[in-house]
Amino acid sequence: MKSVIVNDSGARKQLEVGERPKPEAGEEDLLINVHMAAVNRTDIIIKDENTGYSSNPVPGVEVAGTVVEADSAHSFAVGDRVMGLVNGGGYAEYAVMPASRAMKIPEALSFTEGAAIPEVFLTAYQTLFWIGKLQQKETVLIHAGASGVGTAAIQLAKQLSNAKVIATAGTERKLKFCSELGADVTINYKEQPFDQAVSDATDHQGVDLILDFVGASYWDKNLASIKTDGRWVLIGIMGGSELEHVDLMALMTKRIQLTGTLLTPRSDAYKAELSKEFAARVLPYIEQGTIRPVIDSTFPIESVLDAHQHMEANRNIGKIILSMESEANK
Amino acid sequence: MKSVIVNDSGARKQLEVGERPKPEAGEEDLLINVHMAAVNRTDIIIKDENTGYSSNPVPGVEVAGTVVEADSAHSFAVGDRVMGLVNGGGYAEYAVMPASRAMKIPEALSFTEGAAIPEVFLTAYQTLFWIGKLQQKETVLIHAGASGVGTAAIQLAKQLSNAKVIATAGTERKLKFCSELGADVTINYKEQPFDQAVSDATDHQGVDLILDFVGASYWDKNLASIKTDGRWVLIGIMGGSELEHVDLMALMTKRIQLTGTLLTPRSDAYKAELSKEFAARVLPYIEQGTIRPVIDSTFPIESVLDAHQHMEANRNIGKIILSMESEANK
Numbered sequence: 001m002k003s004v005i006v007n008d009s010g011a012r013k014q015l016e017v018g019e020r021p022k023p024e025a026g027e028e029d030l031l032i033n034v035h036m037a038a039v040n041r042t043d044i045i046i047k048d049e050n051t052g053y054s055s056n057p058v059p060g061v062e063v064a065g066t067v068v069e070a071d072s073a074h075s076f077a078v079g080d081r082v083m084g085l086v087n088g089g090g091y092a093e094y095a096v097m098p099a100s101r102a103m104k105i106p107e108a109l110s111f112t113e114g115a116a117i118p119e120v121f122l123t124a125y126q127t128l129f130w131i132g133k134l135q136q137k138e139t140v141l142i143h144a145g146a147s148g149v150g151t152a153a154i155q156l157a158k159q160l161s162n163a164k165v166i167a168t169a170g171t172e173r174k175l176k177f178c179s180e181l182g183a184d185v186t187i188n189y190k191e192q193p194f195d196q197a198v199s200d201a202t203d204h205q206g207v208d209l210i211l212d213f214v215g216a217s218y219w220d221k222n223l224a225s226i227k228t229d230g231r232w233v234l235i236g237i238m239g240g241s242e243l244e245h246v247d248l249m250a251l252m253t254k255r256i257q258l259t260g261t262l263l264t265p266r267s268d269a270y271k272a273e274l275s276k277e278f279a280a281r282v283l284p285y286i287e288q289g290t291i292r293p294v295i296d297s298t299f300p301i302e303s304v305l306d307a308h309q310h311m312e313a314n315r316n317i318g319k320i321i322l323s324m325e326s327e328a329n330k
Numbered sequence: 331m332k333s334v335i336v337n338d339s340g341a342r343k344q345l346e347v348g349e350r351p352k353p354e355a356g357e358e359d360l361l362i363n364v365h366m367a368a369v370n371r372t373d374i375i376i377k378d379e380n381t382g383y384s385s386n387p388v389p390g391v392e393v394a395g396t397v398v399e400a401d402s403a404h405s406f407a408v409g410d411r412v413m414g415l416v417n418g419g420g421y422a423e424y425a426v427m428p429a430s431r432a433m434k435i436p437e438a439l440s441f442t443e444g445a446a447i448p449e450v451f452l453t454a455y456q457t458l459f460w461i462g463k464l465q466q467k468e469t470v471l472i473h474a475g476a477s478g479v480g481t482a483a484i485q486l487a488k489q490l491s492n493a494k495v496i497a498t499a500g501t502e503r504k505l506k507f508c509s510e511l512g513a514d515v516t517i518n519y520k521e522q523p524f525d526q527a528v529s530d531a532t533d534h535q536g537v538d539l540i541l542d543f544v545g546a547s548y549w550d551k552n553l554a555s556i557k558t559d560g561r562w563v564l565i566g567i568m569g570g571s572e573l574e575h576v577d578l579m580a581l582m583t584k585r586i587q588l589t590g591t592l593l594t595p596r597s598d599a600y601k602a603e604l605s606k607e608f609a610a611r612v613l614p615y616i617e618q619g620t621i622r623p624v625i626d627s628t629f630p631i632e633s634v635l636d637a638h639q640h641m642e643a644n645r646n647i648g649k650i651i652l653s654m655e656s657e658a659n660k
Contacts, residue, residue, distance in 0.1 A: 131587075215578045234582055241579040248545045249571040251590030252564055257461075258588045260581030 002324070003058050004091035004304050015304050020058065023089060025096045030076055031069035032097055036115035036298075037090040038062050039307050039320040040148075041236070042264050060090020060322075061264055063097070064105060064114030071099035081105040083114035085122065085263075085271050091304065093324055100272035103279045106287045116148075116293035116319035117286070118275075123263050124153035125278050127211055127233045129160070131259050138208035139164040141198060141225055142183075143218065144238065146174035146317045151181055151294040153211055156282065158182035159291055166201055168194050170314075177317050181294075195221035206230060216240035223250050234260045294318025332654070333388050334421035334634055345634050350388065353419060355426045360406055361399035362427055366445035366628075367420040368392050369637050369650040370478075371566070372594050390420020390652075391594055393427070394435060394444030401429035411435040413444035415452065415593075415601050421634065423654055430602035433609045436617045446623035446649035447616070448605075450478035453593045454486050455608050457541055457563045461589050468538035469494040471528060471555055472513070473548065474568065476504035476647045481511055481624040483541055486612065488512035489621055496531055498524050500644075507647050511624075525551040536560060546570035553580050564590045624648025 003020040006013050025031040043059045064083040067076050076082060082102040089095045105114035127149075128134045140157050144150045145167025157163040159182070167183040169175050175186040187197040198207060206227035212218060217239030226232055251258065263271075285291040296316035299307040300323050307320050333350040336343050355361040373389040394413040397406050406412060412432045419425045435444035457479075458464045470487050474480045475497025487493040489512070497513040499505050505516040517527040528537060536557035542548060547569030556562055581588065593601075615621040626646035629637040630653050637650050 234578060237578055237582070241577050241582075243576040243578065244574065246573040246576045247571050248564060248567055248573065248590065251588070252567070252571075252592055253590070253595075255591050256589070258581070259586070260578070260583070261585050262582055265583075 001093035002301070003093065004060070004301065006057060006059065015059070015308070017302050017304070020092065022094045023092075023096045025069050025071075027072040028099055029096045030067050030071055030082065030099050030102055032063060032065040032082060032095050033068045034063045034065040034090065034093060034095050034324045035111035036064045037092075037095075037301075037322045037324060038115045038119065038148075039311055039322060040119050040264075041311065043091075044308050044312060056088025058089040058092050060092070060095070061085055061088065062115060062118040063090045063095050064111040064117075065095070065324075067102075068094070073099065075099045076102055076104075081111070081114070084118050084275060087268075091301065091322060091324075098268050098272065100268065101275040103275055103283065106283060108287065108289075109293070111325075112295060112298060112321050112323075113293045115321050116295050119263070120148035120152040120319065121156070121282065121293075122271075122274055122278055123149050123235065124156050124211075125282065126263060126274055127235050127261060128153055128156055128209070130274070131261055132209045132211070132231050132233050134161050134163060134209055136161050137163065139166065139202055139205075139227075140209040140211065141166045141168070141207040141222075142211045143168050144213045144236075145169045145178040145183060145186065146171075147213065148294070148316075148319045149211075149213065149235070150178070151318050154178055154181045154183050155291045159285055160281070166198060166207060174317055193221060194218075195224040198225040202227075209233070211235065213237075214239035216243050219243055219246070223254070223256075226254060226256055229255050231257045231259070234258065235262070296320050298323055331423035332631070333423065334390070334631065336387060336389065345389070345638070347632050347634070350422065352424045353422075353426045355399050355401075357402040358429055359426045360397050360401055360412065360429050360432055362393060362395040362412060362425050363398045364393045364395040364420065364423060364425050364654045365441035366394045367422075367425075367631075367652045367654060368445045368449065368478075369641055369652060370449050370594075371641065373421075374638050374642060386418025388419040388422050390422070390425070391415055391418065392445060392448040393420045393425050394441040394447075395425070395654075397432075398424070403429070405429045406432060406434075411441070411444070414448050414605060417598075421631065421652060421654075428598050428602065430598065431605040433605055433613065436613060438617065438619075439623070441655075442625060442628055442651050442653075443623045445651050446478075446625050449593070450482040450649065451486070451612065451623075452601075452604055452608055453479050453565065454483035454541075455612065456593060456604055457565050457591060458483055458486055458539070459490070460604070461591055462539045462541070462561050462563050464491050464493060464539055466491050467493065469496065469532055469535075469557075470539040470541065471496045471498070471537040471552075472541045473498050474543045474566075475499045475508040475513060475516065477543065477644075478624070478646075478649045479541075479543065479565070480508070481648050484508055484511045484513050485621045489615055490611070496528060496537065504647060523551060524548075525554040528555040532557075539563070541565060543567075544569035546573050549573055549576070553584070553586075556584060556586055559585050561587045561589070564588065565592070626650050628653055 067080045166185040167178040185201045213236030215237035298321040397410045496515040497508040515531045540562045543566030545567035628651040
C-alpha cells in the first residue's frame with residue numbers, strides 16, 4: 001500500500017512516500033481504508049526528535065475512512081464511514097484502529113471534515129471538561145485560539161458550558177475567526193500584554209481556566225491572568241518548556257491547580273472512554289452544524305512535507321488535512 | 331482580657347502578653363473562653379513578615395475552649411466544649427469563632443488534645459481527600475512526616491484509605507514515630523536521596539500522591555518520585571519557594587496535577603464545609619482512639635516566644651500548644 005515512511009538514512013530524517021505492507025488488524029481492531037489523515041504537531045516531533053509516540057514506523061494519529069475489515073464483535077460493519085485516533089500509522093492507505101474508539105462520521109460530513117475532528121476535538125474536550133472541569137458560565141482563556149485545538153475549544157466552551165471565552169492569537173485574521181467561532185473577547189498578543197487585556201475583560205478577577213499550549217514564554221502572564229482557585233491545563237510548549245525562575249509561593253497563594261497533559265501517549269482504554277463520551281455529547285452538535293470542524297487546507301499525501309512546513313510556520317487556521325484518495329477511492 | 335499582642339514599635343516585631351478588650355461575637359458566632367490555643371507556622375509568618383492573615387491584631391488560628399456566648403441559632407449552648415479554626419485572635423483569653431465551623435470536643439479528649447486537632451487535621455484532610463483525591467490503597471508520599479500536618483496525614487491516609495504511606499523526616503526519633511502512627515516506609519532524607527528510596531519502595535512506579543510542605547529544595551526529587559498521572563499538593567515552602575530551573579515538559583509527559591493550597595486564607599463557607607465533613611467522617615475514629623492528636627509540648631501563654639522558637643527549630647513532633655488557663659479556668 002501507499003504510505004509515508006520516515007527515511008533516516010541521511011543526516012536528517014526525511015518523510016517520503018513509498019510502499020509498505022498493508023497492516024494487520026487484531027480481533028478488536030478495524031482495518032480502515034484511509035481517505036483522509038490530519039497533521040498534528042506530534043507528527044512533526046516524531047520526525048525531528050526521534051521521540052516516537054508508538055512503535056509504528058508510519059506517522060499519523062488520526063484518520064477518516066471506510067471500514068474494510070470489521071472487529072470480531074461487529075461493533076462496526078464493512079463499509080461504515082469512521083473517524084478516530086490511531087496508534088500511529090495514519091499517513092497510509094490502510095490503518096488499524098481499535099474499534100473501541102472509532103466514531104461514525106455524521107452523514108452530512110465529508111471524510112475531510114471527519115479527519116479534522118478526532119485529535120483536536122478530543123484534546124479540547126479532555127482539557128476543558130475532564131481535566132479543566134469547566135463549569136457553566138465560567139471564564140476560560142484559550143491561547144492559540146486559531147489553532148486546531150483552539151478552534152475546537154472555543155466552540156466546545158461556548159456551546160456546552162456557555163462560558164465566557166477569551167482567545168489569544170497573533171493576527172487580526174485569526175482573531176476575527178475566533179470571534180466568528182464564538183469567542184467573546186479576542187486579544188492580539190503581539191500588540192498588547194495579554195494579561196492586562198484579561199484583567200480588563202474580567203473586572204480584574206482573572207479567569208477560571210487557562211488552556212495553555214504555549215508554556216514557558218507565557219508563564220508569568222498566565223500566573224497574572226488566573227483567578228484564585230483557578231485551573232491551568234498545560235497541553236503544549238510552543239513557547240518553550242524551560243523556565244528560569246518560578247516562585248512556588250504564587251501557586252500557593254492563588255491556590256492554582258496546574259495540570260500537564262498529553263493525549264497521544266494515553267492508554268487505549270482512556271482513548272476509548274474519551275471517544276465514547278465525546279461522541280455521545282458532542283456529535284449531535286456537529287450533526288446540527290452548531291459545532292463544526294475547521295479546515296485550513298488539504299494537501300495530497302505526496303506533499304506531506306509542505307503540509308508540515310505550513311504547520312511549523314503557524315500559518316494555519318484550523319486543521320491541515322492529508323488526502324490519501326487515489327483515483328480508486330474517488 | 332489577657333492576650334498576645336504584636337508590638338511593632340521596635341525595629342523588629344515582638345510578641346507580648348498584655349491586656350485587650352474582650353472581642354464581640356456576631357449573631358452567627360460563638361464567643362469562646364479559650365483554654366488552649368495551638369501554634370502554627372502562619373503565626374510565625376505574621377510576626378516576621380507582616381503578611382497578616384486577617385485584620386485581627388491578635389495571632390492564633392485555632393483554639394479549644396468553652397462556649398460563653400452562643401450563636402443566635404443556638405447550634406451550640408453555653409458551656410459546650412468546642413474546638414475549631416478562628417479568623418485570627420486565638421492567642422487570647424476569649425476568641426470569636428463562626429458557629430458554622432465549631433466542632434464539639436469528644437468527651438474523652440482534653441482541651442489540650444482538642445486544640446491539637448483543627449488546623450493540622452483539617453489541612454491534612456483537605457489536601458489528602460479534597461485536593462489530592464486519595465483513593466483506597468494508593469501510595470502517598472508525606473514529607474515532614476513528624477510535623478503537625480504530617481502526623482495527622484499519616485493517620486488519615488492509613489485509617490481512611492488504607493493507603494501505602496511513605497514518610498520522610500530528618501531524625502531516627504521522628505521516623506520511629508511515623509512508623510508508630512502507621513507509616514509503611516520511612517526515609518531519613520539526610521541519609522539518602524528520598525527519590526531513590528521511593529523508587530525502591532514502589533517497584534520504580536512512583537507514588538500516586540505527594541503532600542509537599544517543602545517546595546523548592548525537593549522539586550526535582552518530587553518530580554522523580556511521582557507516578558504518571560500523579561497528584562502533587564503543595565502546602566508549604568519550608569525548603570524555599572524560588573526555583574531556578576523548571577522544565578514544563580516533565581509536568582506534561584508525566585501528566586502531573588500540581589495544586590498549591592493554603593487553608594487559613596480560605597472563606598468562612600469553605601472552612602465550615604470542611605469542618606463539617608471532617609467532624610462527620612473523622613471524629614468517630616478519634617473517639618475510638620484509632621486516630622489521635624499528637625502533642626509535642628505545652629507552653630504557658632507567657633512563653634509564646636519560646637513556643638515559636640521551638641517550632642522554628644523543627645524540634646517538635648506534632649503540635650505545640652499554648653495554655654491560656656488561668657487559675658479561674660482550672
